[in-house]
Amino acid sequence: MSKYLDLEITEIHELLKTKKITPIDLVDECFERIEKNKDLNAFITLNKEAAYQKARQLEQEEIKGMLYGLPIAIKDNIITKDLRTTAASKMLENFIPIYDADVIEKINKNQMIIIGKANMDEFAMGSSNQTSYFKPCKNPWNKALVPGGSSGGSAAIVSSRITPFALGSDTGGSIRQPSSFCGIVGLKPTYGRVSRYGLIAFASSLDQIGPMTRNVYENALLLNIICGKSKNDLTSFETNEDFTRLIGKDISKMKIAIPKFYVNDAIDQEIKDKLETVIKLLEKAGCSIDYIDIKYIDKAVTLYQIIAMGEASSNLARFDGIRYGYRYDHPKNINDLYLKTRRYGFGNEVKRRIMIGSYLLSGKNATTYYNKALEIRDDMRNSFLEVFNEYDLIIGPTTTTKAYPLGKDLDDAVKAFMDDILTIPVNMAGLPGLNLPIGFSNDHLPIGMQIIGSCFQEAKIYQLASFIEKSLNLDLNPNKGDKNE
């Protein structure tokens, strides 16, 4: 069996360029690996026929860039023309989009091959992939554990080396937390960096699509092609830059801050120990490190719940059984149609969030809760920006724990939010944040750290991340020694 998909992207590219292999060889290998890893339940829908068609078509095309012919998995809340997109919900079980999301157009234009749609928490609501209508995805490092969420399928696919690239989306940690649990690199870009057009909305003021990859360089490559202004998303912007440009550059003068909240008692000692190792490494390299305070960071989860659930209730009001998606069969009248379509179409986690969100936005509550949360969020954001006046980057752990067993705390109304206490503040402030694997627990599960930059500073994040990645030189392939050999 071939092992091209274990090679670095630069090596695969060279093989493609010199015509030693063709994109079809890569697609073949992808589907072999999907078959071998079936028990992960990482995909909701495969794109086999179209992937082969695209691979054949690419053989006739000129190579335009580094990502030519490379396979990618797409989180199933990003819409793909003529390819079923479910958001892991019964509500969209049979939904076939009639246009492509902006990011999908860019993926296609850059000659990548979409292999399939990745499992996730229903409507991205959850942090363990267990709210998926299509059953949970599993963690490639230990199949009794969750892969994290909501982009759990995307993380498991990249981690198990099925595809080198995946897209995820991050509203409160949904790229970074599963990346941490599965030992991959995942970036939530600056709010507006990537167009949200065609991303099934959860909380519009927080959602961002981002790259999930095996290493830092490949992450920057994927961000290079998915970013940019779109006329379909007025919050998006253009900067025209190469995100790989600072990779490998000197980091010795960097000033780094750690929020005191990011070393609190809720965080596993094992994780704090690994972070400490990195801190020592950075100090040795000449970086300065200070512990700082961020205003309201300990209240970020509360603010997030108000903003995210409020916006979700409004966004998910569109699922009414009328124009697309699931419709209840024999309603008595139109109101009965709404009530029953939403009762049977949505899962429990989603229903809870819609109910609370509707309540929070109803009547005077909108001022008491939603508007107040936005006001405080602004203060928190300003506090972050003040830190960045003095420091280059902020670091801390990504998660409070390593991956935990499937079934644990299932259906706990509050647990999913508590998983994200370290990632949520980044979305609240609209900042870019990256998960970087920094080691393993005693039972050999990946542990990740978070690198947070000021707005538009993704390149600087990659600069520091690539230094740490190179220094630690971890073996992050969970299949090592078996399966894909």
Place this chain on the structure above:
Amino acid sequence: MKDRLTREEVLHVADLARIEITEEELEEYQLKLKDLLDQVEKINEINDHDSNNLIAPWQNNAEYRQDIEEEMLDPKEVLKNVPAKSGNYIEVPVVINE
């Protein structure tokens, strides 16, 4: 502090959300929604923030686009995902109360 929401409170939020709930679910929601609301109520612990902040859901400078008419989606395509249709119309149940 009460440990659960009243039946009426749960029915009220379910009505706002347009989600039908069963008798069994109602009891469960009395507890679970209460847990969530307790979290949300913590916002009342904050009173020292700057309430003069101009609030906007996002901070980026959004530009307006030109108001130009353009072809977007073909009605035939749009109707592909409609659960029930008649010609170019979407079918819905009775809207007026009998």
